[in-house]
Amino acid sequence: MxxxxxxxxxxxxxxxxxxxxxxxxxxxxxxxxxxxxxxxxxxxxxxxxxxxxxxxxxxxxxxxxxxxxxxxxxxxxxxxxxxxxxxxxxxxxxxxxxxxxxxxxxxxxxxxxxxxxxxxxxQPQDEDEDCYNCYRFGGWRFDLVRRVLYDPKNIIITLSEGEFSLLRTFVERPQRVLTRDQLLDYTRGPDSDAFDRAIDTQISRLRHKLSTRMADELIHTVRNEGYMFLPKVSRT
Incomplete structure (x- = not known):
């Protein structure tokens, strides 16, 4: 687990x-x-x-x-x-x-x-303290060790297992169009028999958790192709 x-x-x-x-x-x-x-x-x-x-x-x-x-x-x-x-x-x-x-x-x-x-x-007063293996984008901080997301106000946004895997896939491949098949492979493995609609549902949930806290779109739908994570991403 x-x-x-x-x-x-x-x-x-x-x-x-x-x-x-x-x-x-x-x-x-x-x-x-x-x-x-x-x-x-x-x-x-x-x-x-x-x-x-x-x-x-x-x-x-x-x-x-x-x-x-x-x-x-x-x-x-x-x-x-x-x-x-x-x-x-x-x-x-x-x-x-x-x-x-x-x-x-x-x-x-x-x-x-x-x-x-x-x-x-x-949380420590210095948000950089004890935060290694983290991705940052647009003021957000995605901690892979604790498996949680911090919004720009340093509030913890909890993620389900599927949302965590999906966001990790996006931050590791930012500003690239990813098809549904690619997202399924990256998040569930090549042997997954899940329908591509499962990815749509996970993206909808992840978008909701992100969009309620900032106006800019982070996950863009590319018509007939897939999805793209728009912000620049850095890693610490």
Missing amino acids: SWGIGILIVDDDPSLRSLIGEFLGNQGFTVLEADGGVQMREFLESHKIDVVILDVMMPGEDGLSLARSLAGRRDLSIIMVSALGSETDRIIGLEVGADDYLPKPVSPRELLARIRAVLRRQ
Whole structure:
């Protein structure tokens, strides 16, 4: 399994884990689910986790205790979610080490916004720090190591596996017309039996993520030929 921004959902409610996990997975995150502290620690030992979404009220070791145990780790952020949503509860959650606190029921879209906010705070002040094997174009930064895209305001734009492969193909071959067959070969391999319409769908999704943040067209359709990635690209 390829690894991008890792999200670990820790909650004893499997239906809620599944609902949030599916939503975040569709946003391009790599999502793992744990039913409590034991599984949480196992995943933290074996995977690179960037954000832990932590329920407060769980049997056994509760979320507050788990948050305290993670408070010293600077490599991940903690977002607590709880049916206990009073001001006192939020203050306690933040004081034990959470970076953010959301009351249940959780809005998936608001949770996504909070995740992006804590991820921005994880980024170094100098955006060039620890960014090797990156492509840059028009103010954007495409990090091949973490498998994420940063917009000109340094906001993380999560990509699905297909979107990542497609953008990598474009930035490695900028300002060239690429046919659908070529794009399928580059992104899925020569043995792929996928229809060329799958490429059209991926391009539409990728265009949407790019076009909402800048006016200039980045991916140009060349009629009867294919697609061209328009901006100049540099690599660090």
